[in-house]
Amino acid sequence: MTTQVERDYVLGTHDDEVQRLQFQHDLWQPHVRHAWLAAGIGPGSHVLDVGAGPGFATFDLAELVGPLGRVVAVERSRRFVDLLAGACDAGGMHHVEAHEMDLMHDAIPASGLDAAWCRWVACFVSDPALLLRRVHASLRRGGVLVLHEYVDYERYRCLPARPGIERFVQEVVASWRATGGEPDIARQMPALLKDAGFRVTGARPLGFAALPSELAWHWPAGFVRTNVPRLLELGRVDAAWAKAVLDDLTAAEADPGSLFISPQVLEITAERL
Ligand SMILES: C[S@@+](CC[C@H](N)C(=O)[O-])C[C@H]1O[C@@H](n2cnc3c(N)ncnc32)[C@H](O)[C@@H]1O
Numbered sequence: 001m002t003t004q005v006e007r008d009y010v011l012g013t014h015d016d017e018v019q020r021l022q023f024q025h026d027l028w029q030p031h032v033r034h035a036w037l038a039a040g041i042g043p044g045s046h047v048l049d050v051g052a053g054p055g056f057a058t059f060d061l062a063e064l065v066g067p068l069g070r071v072v073a074v075e076r077s078r079r080f081v082d083l084l085a086g087a088c089d090a091g092g093m094h095h096v097e098a099h100e101m102d103l104m105h106d107a108i109p110a111s112g113l114d115a116a117w118c119r120w121v122a123c124f125v126s127d128p129a130l131l132l133r134r135v136h137a138s139l140r141r142g143g144v145l146v147l148h149e150y151v152d153y154e155r156y157r158c159l160p161a162r163p164g165i166e167r168f169v170q171e172v173v174a175s176w177r178a179t180g181g182e183p184d185i186a187r188q189m190p191a192l193l194k195d196a197g198f199r200v201t202g203a204r205p206l207g208f209a210a211l212p213s214e215l216a217w218h219w220p221a222g223f224v225r226t227n228v229p230r231l232l233e234l235g236r237v238d239a240a241w242a243k244a245v246l247d248d249l250t251a252a253e254a255d256p257g258s259l260f261i262s263p264q265v266l267e268i269t270a271e272r273l
Contacts, residue, residue, distance in 0.1 A: 010124065010179045012233070013079040016226045018054050025056035027219050031206055032057065032119075032148070035267055036064060038202075039115055039144040046070040046113045048138050050131070051103065051121030053077075055084030055096075061117065062093045071096045072110045072138075074103065103131050108138040115139070119148040126180030128188065132196035139272040145198060151205065151266035153183035156220060159209075159259040164248030167241070168224055175236055186266035198270035207264040212253045220260040224249050 011017055025032075041047055043066045049058045052073035061071045071093075075081050078100055085098040099109055104125055116135045122128045135145055153173055158165045173183050182188070193200055210216035228245055231237045252258040 010175055010181065010230075010234070011227065012230045013077045017230075018080075018083065020222055020226045021053050022056055023222060024219060025060075027216060028148075028206075029060065031267070033060070033064075035146045035148070035269065036061070036115075036117070039146050039269055041065065041115050041117075041144075044068045045115055046110075047072070048108065048110060048113050048116040048135065049073040050116055050118035050135060051075055051124070052080070052084060052098070054080045055087060055098070057117060057119065058084060058096060058098075059087065059091070059093070062088070062096050065095070067095050069095055070113075072108070072113065073098045074101050074108055076100070076102045103134055108134050110138050112140045113138050114143050116143070116145045118145065120150075122147065122149050122189075123176065123183050123185045124179070124181040128182070128185055129192050129196060132192055132198070136197050136272055141272060143272040144201075145193075145270045145272065147186070147189060147268045147270070148206070148265050149186040149189065149268075150183050150263050151186035152264040154263070155207065155261055156263040157261050158248075158252045159261065160255075162248040162252050164245040165224065165252070168228065168245045171231060171237060172227060175231060175234065178236075183263075186268065189266070189268050193268070193270045197273050199273055200268060200270045202267075202269040204267050205264055206267055207262045209259045209261050212256055212258055212260075216262075217253075217260050220262055221249060221253065 045065045047061050052058045052075045058071055058073045073084055081098050081100040088096045122131055125131050154169055156169045176183050190200055208216050228242045232242050
């Protein structure tokens with residue numbers, strides 16, 4: 001029998017995670033739009049959203065491509081697909097299709113698309129080469145893939161150093177690897193893209209450092225707050241471990257001179273040959 005924990009991804013699909021994904025999307029949106037526009041996505045484009053989650057990028061893509069365009073959102077979690085499809089119905093986004101599917105088991109139900117967007121998905125799948133082959137099959141020749149994936153996850157840290165936060169980052173990395181993922185998957189992308197039939201056309205590293213008074217602080221800090229309970233739920237850590245991490249976060253936030261350094265993302269743009 002497939003349990004909910006097996007079916008849903010390691011970070012969970014509960015309400016706190018949905019809110020975290022919304023905040024995360026809002027924070028990163030300027031970079032994302034820049035990448036989409038540079039990739040030529042615009043009115044009338046047919047675009048794939050790979051591992052779309054509850055659809056925050058899907059909705060922006062739907063707006064960008066307009067009613068003459070098409071957005072195909074594929075996602076494994078039933079709960080996320082329901083949220084995405086419900087919001088599209090409510091918002092009259094009839095040019096969005098939501099498909100519940102596991103990219104490791106099923107082919108993408110679309111072909112000839114102009115572009116694909118894939119953010120923080122390749123790091124969770126057991127076979128990223130297969131993921132790229134599936135995306136390749138969904139694109140037309142000359143179609144563009146835009147990836148935002150981590151290239152240096154362990155850059156994620158507080159300054160001054162907080163041992164609890166450092167243990168937390170190590171545990172996150174271990175929990176992703178335990179479910180078949182690889183946090184620093186962007187390091188493998190140039191070779192994987194070549195093998196899958198893509199040509200890399202550009203790349204740029206993305207990341208930031210933020211003070212507790214800045215909005216961006218709440219992205220790395222918010223992930224600690226939502227993922228510590230998830231690690232407890234998965235039975236990977238105990239209550240004393242969780243308390244030590246959250247106490248370190250509280251101490252860091254009480255110091256207005258603390259810095260949170262984000263994990264580093266690599267944006268990669270590639271053309272389907
Ligand atoms: C960190 S979330 C990112 C969601 C979205 N791309 C975003 O940037 O907001 C990762 C998503 O990938 C999905 N996912 C992970 N493995 C998958 C698979 N094998 N097939 C389809 N979706 C998958 C998860 O369910 C989750 O929604």
